[in-house]
Each structure stands twice: as C-alpha cells, then as structure tokens.
Amino acid sequence: xxxxxxxxxxxYIETYGCQMNVNDTEVMLSILEDAxxxxxxxxxxxxxxxxxxxxIRENAEQRVWGRIDRFRLEKKKRGGVIIGITGCMAxxxxxxLLDNHVVDLVAGPDSYRSLPEMLRNVSxxxxxxxxxxxxxxxxxxxxxxxxxxxGVSAYxxxxxxxxxxxxxxxxxxxxxxxxxxxxxxILREAEDLFSRGYxxxxxxxxxxxxxxxxxxxxxxxxxxxxxxxxxxxxISPDLRVRFSTSHPKDISDEVIYTMAMYENICRHIHxxxxxGSDVMLEKMRRKYTREWYLERVRKIRSVIPDxxxxxxxxxxxxxxxxxxxxxTLSLMEEVGFDSAFMFQYSxxxxxxxxxxxxxxxPEETKTRRLNEIIALQSRMSLLSNEKDVGKTFRVLTExxxxxxxxxxxxxxxxxxxxxxPAEGHGKGExxxxxxxxxxxxxxxxxxxxx
Ligand code: SAH
Ligand code: SF4
Ligand code: F3S
Numbered sequence: 001x002x003x004x005x006x007x008x009x010x011x012y013i014e015t016y017g018c019q020m021n022v023n024d025t026e027v028m029l030s031i032l033e034d035a036x037x038x039x040x041x042x043x044x045x046x047x048x049x050x051x052x053x054x055x056i057r058e059n060a061e062q063r064v065w066g067r068i069d070r071f072r073l074e075k076k077k078r079g080g081v082i083i084g085i086t087g088c089m090a091x092x093x094x095x096x097l098l099d100n101h102v103v104d105l106v107a108g109p110d111s112y113r114s115l116p117e118m119l120r121n122v123s124x125x126x127x128x129x130x131x132x133x134x135x136x137x138x139x140x141x142x143x144x145x146x147x148x149x150x151g152v153s154a155y156x157x158x159x160x161x162x163x164x165x166x167x168x169x170x171x172x173x174x175x176x177x178x179x180x181x182x183x184x185x186i187l188r189e190a191e192d193l194f195s196r197g198y199x200x201x202x203x204x205x206x207x208x209x210x211x212x213x214x215x216x217x218x219x220x221x222x223x224x225x226x227x228x229x230x231x232x233x234x235i236s237p238d239l240r241v242r243f244s245t246s247h248p249k250d251i252s253d254e255v256i257y258t259m260a261m262y263e264n265i266c267r268h269i270h271x272x273x274x275x276g277s278d279v280m281l282e283k284m285r286r287k288y289t290r291e292w293y294l295e296r297v298r299k300i301r302s303v304i305p306d307x308x309x310x311x312x313x314x315x316x317x318x319x320x321x322x323x324x325x326x327x328t329l330s331l332m333e334e335v336g337f338d339s340a341f342m343f344q345y346s347x348x349x350x351x352x353x354x355x356x357x358x359x360x361x362p363e364e365t366k367t368r369r370l371n372e373i374i375a376l377q378s379r380m381s382l383l384s385n386e387k388d389v390g391k392t393f394r395v396l397t398e399x400x401x402x403x404x405x406x407x408x409x410x411x412x413x414x415x416x417x418x419x420x421p422a423e424g425h426g427k428g429e430x431x432x433x434x435x436x437x438x439x440x441x442x443x444x445x446x447x448x449x450x
Contacts, residue, residue: 017054026144035116133176276331308414316366
C-alpha cells in the first residue's frame with residue numbers, strides 16, 4: 001500500500017442555521033471520524049466539502065447557493081473533491097440538488113449514519129442521496145465532536161423534529177416528526193462534558209416543553225422536560241444548564257418552578273412570540289393568544305423576577321395590517337424583552353401559509369415594519385441593560401473579548417454578554433462582576449474585589 005493510501009481523508013463542514021444544526025455538524029464529524037475521516041479547517045485542504053444547510057427563510061438558502069458556486073470552483077481547481085449538501089435544504093430540495101451535477105451527495109437530517117457508506121460509493125457518475133426521515137433517530141449513542149472551540153459551553157440535542165404546524169414554518173417538513181431522546185444518554189453526555197471541563201450545557205429542541213420520554217417498563221420511569229432539566233441540574237452546581245426553545249403554548253408551571261429551585265438553571269427563557277396580534281397568531285397556527293402569552297410572562301416573572309426573556313418576531317406575515325403590526329410593537333413594549341431575533345416573513349414553498357394565504361404585504365411595508373420592530377427592540381435592549389448598571393452578577397467566562405486580549409467575556413445567568421478586564425483570569429471560570437456601563441448589546445463590567 002502506498003503511503004498516500006494510508007492518509008486520512010479530510011472533511012470540511014460549513015454550518016448554517018440554528019443551534020441544532022451546529023450540533024448536527026458535531027454528530028456528523030463524530031460519525032465521519034469513526035469512519036476514518038479527519039476534520040479540515042479550510043475547504044482548500046478538504047477531500048469532502050459539506051454544507052450543513054438551513055431552509056428557514058429564502059435568504060438562508062440563497063447564501064448556501066452562493067457557497068455551492070464557490071465549492072464547485074474549488075472542485076474544478078483540484079478535481080476529485082466531493083461536494084455534499086446536508087441538513088434542511090437537502091431534505092427540502094431532495095434530488096433537485098442533483099440536477100446538472102450541482103452536487104455529488106445529498107443527505108437529510110436523519111441520514112447521517114449512512115454518510116460513510118454514501119462517501120464510499122459516491123463518484124461523479126454515481127451521486128448519492130438519502131433523504132429518508134425517521135420516527136426514531138435521535139443519534140442518542142453518538143458522542144458529538146465538539147466544535148465550540150472554547151471548551152466551556154456545549155449543545156446537547158434532547159429531541160429532534162417538530163410536531164407543531166406553524167403555518168409559515170418549513171421545519172416540520174425538513175426535520176420530520178418530533179421524537180425525544182433517551183434521558184440516560186442525555187445525562188451521560190452532560191456528565192461527560194462536565195468531567196472534560198465544560199461548565200455549561202444548552203439543551204436543544206424545537207419545542208423543549210414537549211420533551212417526553214416514555215419508559216416501556218413502568219410509568220415511574222417516564223420523564224418530562226421539567227424532570228430532565230432537574231436531573232441535568234443535579235449533575236453539579238458548577239454546571240450551568242440552559243435550554244432552547246420554549247413554546248408559549250406549552251411552557252409549564254412545573255418548568256418555571258424547577259428553574260427557580262436550582263440556581264444553576266440559567267434565568268433565561270427564549271419564548272418566541274412571533275406576533276402581538278391575535279388575528280396573526282391564529283393564522284400562524286401558534287395556538288395561543290396575546291393574552292395567554294402575557295399571562296405566561298407574568299407567571300415567569302412572579303416566580304423568577306430576574307429571569308431574562310428573549311423572543312423571535314416575524315414582520316409582515318400574510319395580510320398583516322397596520323393594526324396587527326402595532327399590536328406587535330405594543331406587546332414588545334409591554335413585555336420589554338432583553339433581546340430579540342427579528343425577521344421579515346419569507347414564504348416557504350409547501351407550507352400551509354404558502355398554500356393557503358397570499359404573501360400580500362408589499363416588500364417595502366415588510367421592511368419598514370421590520371425596521372420599526374428593530375428600532376423599538378434596540379431601545380428596549382438598552383433600557384434592559386441600563387437597569388443592570390451597578391448590579392453584581394456571577395458570570396461564566398467563555399474566552400477573551402473580540403476587541404481586546406486583556407478583556408474576558410462571559411454571560412450572566414440571564415444570558416447577557418458581559419465584558420471586563422481579565423486581570424489574570426481565563427475561560428471556564430465563574431467570576432463576580434459589577435456592571436459599570438452598557439450598550440444595547442453588551443454589559444461592561446469590572447471584577448468585584450473580595
Ligand atoms: N421552534 C422555534 C423556532 C424555530 S425557527 C419556535 O417555535 O419558536 C426560528 C425562528 O425563525 C422562528 O421563531 C420564527 O420567528 C422564524 N421563522 C420561521 N419561519 C419563518 C419564515 N417563513 N419567515 C420568517 N421567519 C421565520
Ligand atoms: Fe416551526 Fe412552529 Fe415547530 Fe417552531 S414550533 S419549529 S416555528 S413549526
Ligand atoms: Fe434552519 Fe433547519 Fe434549523 S431550517 S433553523 S437549520 S431546523
């Protein structure tokens with residue numbers, strides 16, 4: 001055998017989309033490492049170039065098309081390179097991605113165990129595709145290869161898929177039916193991370209509140225999300241626990257009380273509202289009303305007064321009126337979110353909204369409304385941060401700040417980013433800091449002297 005045959009093939013994966021996709025990339029790397037591949041830092045050194053993609057909005061897909069062009073250039077330059085699309089776009093577009101030999105391999109979110117085999121068989125004349133969705137696959141036994149680089153905070157997927165049918169959303173089509181992962185494997189993964197020096201885990205699911213593990217032996221072994229959260233929190237008081245995403249219709253009092261009971265469960269809930277108008281919420285099939293949402297917020301704040309609250313908002317959904325839009329602004333003002341992800345509605349082919357409701361809010365109106373939402377949120381974020389000036393927080397440091405080597409950054413329990421002078425400290429430490437000033441995005445602090 002020639003020496004070159006012994007060399008490991010290198011795989012480069014570029015990741016788009018949500019935290020769950022980031023974690024899926026880590027799962028893929030683990031599967032591929034077991035099959036003898038080695039991760040590549042850049043596409044120029046890779047034998048296999050994969051894009052793990054997102055379909056949530058049209059511009060997310062547009063970005064990937066741009067990258068595919070770039071990958072193809074690389075393939076032309078070097079030959080022999082394999083290009084693959086994985087994730088949500090692979091699932092949505094299926095064999096259309098193989099037309100005109102655009103890519104060599106298409107692998108949907110539930111097919112990653114077959115990647116090594118697909119890569120063994122692939123050639124320009126023999127493109128590979130696996131877009132089967134599964135009712136069982138949770139990759140429960142796979143130990144993800146961490147790509148976080150900081151060694152402090154890691155994602156753990158606790159479930160896959162989504163059983164909701166929000167009318168605008170492509171996720172149920174690209175990720176399939178909801179299934180929960182065996183809690184034993186989740187705990188094992190969290191314990192393992194803690195023993196390797198990690199100090200924070202973020203439990204991921206499209207709707208974590210509907211996590212449910214049914215024990216076939218006895219109902220005593222059944223585990224809901226609050227119980228899972230508690231079990232992870234009990235691993236160590238020095239292991240912080242976060243989670244995302246909570247659904248306003250499903251977040252239970254039990255979860256809120258469990259958060260209050262354990263200091264290491266971070267005081268932060270990401271609770272996407274989407275719209276403040278009942279007419280829009282109904283059309284979006286979110287299955288809650290504005291009043292229900294506000295009641296959940298009141299409940300959270302009555303039990304956990306210092307709880308950080310963040311949200312997602314969609315501007316310009318089908319037939320949204322000026323009045324609907326104003327209702328979103330007034331809800332945002334009423335709640336006073338700490339931060340928000342804000343989007344302009346993007347019609348996704350095949351969704352209920354695309355089939356049933358015309359995408360009739362003019363582009364300029366969508367943009368104007370989105371800008372009003374962003375402007376309001378940035379005022380609210382600043383207000384929220386200003387309230388923290390003078391307060392002391394325990395932050396977990398994640399690394400040196402982007403701006404200066406002499407500064408560290410970390411997060412408060414409420415998930416606010418905090419920057420402060422390092423003074424000899426490093427990442428992965430819990431430090432007490434006092435906030436001295438802020439911007440709308442960051443708390444600026446100093447170390448508390450003991
Ligand atoms: N499971 C989460 C959200 C996942 S998608 C939840 O239900 O809250 C993340 C965010 O993308 C959504 O909260 C929504 O605000 C936004 N989004 C989803 N589909 C969209 C679309 N078609 N156009 C614009 N934004 C969209
Ligand atoms: Fe999409 Fe709704 Fe499921 Fe979230 S809950 S992933 S918005 S369908
Ligand atoms: Fe995007 Fe798929 Fe996540 S569509 S947001 S990568 S579940």
